[in-house]
Amino acid sequence: MGFISNDIIIEKYLRKDMLPTIFCTGCGIGSVMNYALRAIHDLNIDMNETVFVSGIGCSSRVPGYIYSDGLHSLHGRAIAYATGVKLANPKLKVIVFTGDGDCGAIGGNHFLHAIRRNVDITVISINNFIYGMTGGQVAPTTPLNSKTTTTPYGNIEYPIDLSMMAKVIGAPYVARWTTAHPVQCISSIKKALQKTGFSFVEVLAPCPTSYGRLNKMGNTLDMTKHFKESTINIKLYEKMLADGKTTDKMVIGELVDIEKEDFNTKYNKFCGELK
Amino acid sequence: MTNDVIRLLGRKDLFIQGDDAAVYGALIADCRFFAGYPITPATEVAEGMALWMPKLGGVYVQMEDEIASIAAVIGASCTGVKSMTATSGPGFSLMQECIGYACMAEIPCVIVNVQRGGPSTGQPTEAAQGDVMQAMWGTHGDHQIIALAPKSVQETLDLTIEAFNLSEDYRVPVILLLDAEIGHMREKVVLPEVVNVKVDERVPATIGPDKYRPYRTGFTRTSKVPEFAPFGSGYRTYVTGLTHDKRGFPVTTSADVHEELVRRLIEKVQDDMDVIWYHEDLFLDDAEIIVISYGTTSRPAVSAVKMARKSGIKVGHIRLITIWPFHYEKMKELLKNAHTIIVPEMNLGQMVHPIRETVGKDIKVISAPKIGGAIHTPYEILKCIEEE
Amino acid sequence: MIHVNTNYCKGCLLCVEYCPKKVYVKSEKLSKKGVFPPEVKFPENCIKCHLCELMCPDFAIIVEDKDDK
Incomplete structure (x- = not known):
């Protein structure tokens, strides 16, 4: 598959007067934004009927750069705001940009319940394992023993796995990639956008300024390489399991892809019956 | 729409409790989105909405908590749909951050607070007026909300309609302060005929998307209230709780921008005090x-x-x-x-x-x-x- | 033609690393932003795969599809 040039993305989808982005050198959030916009371009989605919703944090600044309706809400509440937008106007395509802290800690409950409710929104969670905006504090996804400014002696809390949570609660589409998987990312975001119901794409992204620096992981190039080495594709992983082997690498790939009736469809059905 | 409610009920004289009156008032005011969470003594508002919204083409959703409820209400209001939630003290405390957001981003919404004895879980079934200061000062920062306090079930209905009108006119959260006594008291209520009801809508954008700036002012009846372009209308607006300029984009370190914005948020309401103050x-x-x-x-x-x-x-x-x-x-x-x-x-x-x-x-x-x-x-x- | 927007570029050099044809090298001159941006050293090697544009987190690279001889 051929890729289009960035000038189309910039011209058609970005608010040029807002660029350059506020993200640090080597931060992966810009890449994920690019992947999402390319997925939207490929699907020919009407930006006049698309709303980007976000909470607070680095990743939540994304909608500010995208030329569409944007709702930069409160910390952790993006999915709850998005639920309101989607239910009130089901014609709109609602895409949530969130981070690991926004989605997994302060907004964890909204995340679970939007999946349970199966609201037809796409949530793109950019997981950089740390709170970047506030300068590098421990996040719910921070790996054990990792250093952050609030775990100066190493993290003693077990991290959560957002994608596995989404899978267990029953999201009809779940995928996880890293920023070093642009092609797969775009393809998964496309599938997520086409899925009716709650779709979740988690993208592991480097935060060289906080996570990389505090854990001596080098620059974004080193971190990107590290992501490739410390993850394993679900297909390989399943083969390993079948062979009785195991690994502590993080599983990436398309984790769930099923059909499940969403909230709006169900709601409209019984509304129709009432009339 | 009022006729719809009367038609569906088959009558306009009712013997209902205050919580129900808030439901009918909201429906008459064209509220078509309700998100809430059960809490004594406000639960009946949610129950009424769950019953009515599907019949009137509106949306009822029970969220996972009060924060999510008000968040969904604000999200829904961004699409131009009149939206409401109802709660009591503990839930009202949870909603405060989002109420501040609605003030800052100027998103109309109505919050019914059926007050009970506090602090904390306090007296769930007993009436109180302990949230008066919280209604005004519960959220952080300088701001101005509108709060109305009805004395009867009929007035609850009338003021719910008025709450929506004020919220739409001034693009500000309006808090209806009931208490457990009115919320659970039954009285005679007469639903108003549609011709007698004044229902206001927020002022739509009067300029094309290319020239539109979401927070420009001077173009509505109350000149300090900006025009509103709902999500999905092609205006591509950006809404944020950060201090923003007239375009709606964050400008967080300019004292001038911040002062101009925050003063306007307060003045847009206070300048019209003679109209608002009943x-x-x-x-x-x-x-x-x-x-x-x-x-x-x-x-x-x-x-x-x-x-x-x-x-x-x-x-x-x-x-x-x-x-x-x-x-x-x-x-x-x-x-x-x-x-x-x-x-x-x-x-x-x-x-x-x-x-x-x-x-x-x-x-x-x-x-x-x-x-x-x-x-x-x-x-x-x-x-x-x-x-x- | 390959354009590097030095106003957007923050000097992460992912493009230098991920270009399969090694078109870019790290510039020796500081940009106005105070970083070392990529320099398009071997444009003739470019196969227009656009991978650099994808990897660039800052929308700083544009590879024109049209041939520009």
Whole structure:
């Protein structure tokens, strides 16, 4: 598959007067934004009927750069705001940009319940394992023993796995990639956008300024390489399991892809019956 | 739409409780989105909405908590749909951050707070007026909300409609302060005919998307309120709770931008105080003692004032219907001939503070608090009057 | 033609690393932003795969599809 040039993305989808982005050198959030916009371009989605919703944090600044309706809400509440937008106007395509802290800690409950409710929104969670905006504090996804400014002696809390949570609660589409998987990312975001119901794409992204620096992981190039080495594709992983082997690498790939009736469809059905 | 409600009910005379009246008021005002979370004594509002919304093409959703409820309400309102939630003290506390967001981003929404005894879980089934200060100052930063306090079930219905109108007119969250007493009390209510109901809509953008700036002002009836382009209308607006310029984009370090914005958020409401501020007064002409009350407490207060008049005491009564913003000038004018003011409240003294601020040291202001769940009896207030 | 927007570029050099044809090298001159941006050293090697544009987190690279001889 051929890729289009960035000038189309910039011209058609970005608010040029807002660029350059506020993200640090080597931060992966810009890449994920690019992947999402390319997925939207490929699907020919009407930006006049698309709303980007976000909470607070680095990743939540994304909608500010995208030329569409944007709702930069409160910390952790993006999915709850998005639920309101989607239910009130089901014609709109609602895409949530969130981070690991926004989605997994302060907004964890909204995340679970939007999946349970199966609201037809796409949530793109950019997981950089740390709170970047506030300068590098421990996040719910921070790996054990990792250093952050609030775990100066190493993290003693077990991290959560957002994608596995989404899978267990029953999201009809779940995928996880890293920023070093642009092609797969775009393809998964496309599938997520086409899925009716709650779709979740988690993208592991480097935060060289906080996570990389505090854990001596080098620059974004080193971190990107590290992501490739410390993850394993679900297909390989399943083969390993079948062979009785195991690994502590993080599983990436398309984790769930099923059909499940969403909230709006169900709601409209019984509304129709009432009339 | 009003006709729809009457048609579906098959009648317009109802015998309902205050919580239900808030539901009918909202439906008549064209509210078509409700997100809530069960909480005593406001649950009946959610139950009524769950029953009605699907029949009227609206949306009812029970969210996972009160934060999510108000968040969904704001999200829905961004698409141009009139939206409401209902709660009580503990849930109202949870909603505060989002209420601040709605102030900052100027997203209309109505919050019904059926007050119960606090702090904390307190007295779930008992009435109180303890959230008066919280309604105004619960969220952080300088801001101005509008709060209304009805005294009866009929007025709950009427003021719910008015709450939506004010919210749409001024693009500000409006808080309807009920209490468990009115919320759960049944009274006769007459649904208004559609022709008699004034239903306001927020002012739509009057300029094309290319020139539109979401927070430009001077183009609506209340000139400091910006026009509104809903999500999905092609205007591609950006809404944020950060300090923003007229384009709606974050400008967080400029003192000028911040001051201009925050002052406007307050002035857009306060400048129109004469329109927004509703009150009722009784026997003020020669009153030397004035009882000031609001909500449920007005009922025994009026009885007490009438009893005192019969025994020749020159006493009057003011009932605050709009409790926030507080109209200092108007109150000063109304109170100028009194020597004593009595403020019965179902809290340990909250509204008494702006009243004291209004009259200064010239007039004696007495707080007549009562907490624990029972409302004042007329005799308790009468005793206060007689002692002066 | 390959354009590097030095106003957007923050000097992460992912493009230098991920270009399969090694078109870019790290510039020796500081940009106005105070970083070392990529320099298009071997444009003739470019196969227009656009991978550099994808990897660039800052929308700083544009590879024109049209041939520009």
